[in-house]
Amino acid sequence: MSTRIGHIAANTFREAVRDRVLYNLIAFALLLSGAAILVGQISIDIERLVVINLGLTAVSLFGIVIAIFIGIGLVSKEIEKRTLYTVLSRPVRRWEFIVGKFFGLAGTLFVNTFLMAIGVFGALLYVSRHFQRADAWVLVALYFIILEFVIITALALLFSSFSSPLLSAVFAFALFVIGSFSEDLRGFAAIAHGVTHWLATGAAYLVPNFSALNVISSVAHQQPISGHLILYNTAYALIYATMALCGAVVIFEHRDLK
Secondary structure, eight states, X not given: OHHHHHHHHXXXXXXXXXXXXXXXXXXXXXXXXXXXXXXXXXXXXXXXXXXXXXXXXXXXXXXXXXXXXHHTHHHHHHHHTTHHHHHHHSSOOHHHHHHHHHHHHHHHHHHHHHHHHHHHHHHHHHHHSSOOGGGHHHHHHHHHHHXXXXXXXXXXXXXXXXXXXXXXXXXXXXHHHHXXXXXXXXXXXXXXXXXXXXXXHHHHHHSOOHHHHOOHHHHHTTOOOOHHHHHHHHHHHHHHHHHHHHHHHHHHHXXXXX
């Protein structure tokens, strides 16, 4: 079982790495990190803050785009090329196919985050001339960004298991935007009344809480991240991604592929 999932994950990783869009997005992220250096040069004593804000934001946004636009095609491309039927004709279960695709794309995003993080730290070293102890918190921010990718990858697979690529992209991106303002949504729910209160509360807890995973501003201002938040975000991301992945598996198991 684990061997079959591993083979699917490895094939997914190779296909994603070969994708021309992937390299373009990495190049843009690195270019944006370079732009952070230029902006930092014309700023007064805030070079480090500008580099961290722009650099980590670039890593997050481009990674989200990669996760969505590659994730939504993981199932549909296999169906269009009719390679899915070949895979499932072998002793491979449908849930193994979905889980393998998830781990393959998650591995791709991890590698890309590592490469883009090199660009961020390179820009940071360029403007600061040396690393500071507070720069270690940048690694925590990058870890939270990876957790974002894990959630959005699972959601992209969930939507692609029953919808078209276009609608899957719309759904995934909409959830990312709404989830980025989930704390504001919870604040609105707290002051709302009646049916509006319950609807806003339900929506606030249903969408992924990406705002809790965004600590870029805190890290840029050299504010430490508590261990409690790290544990909470890790557990939250794993549970949410697992639930989304289970939903994708259930839907794909009952989907008519004829």
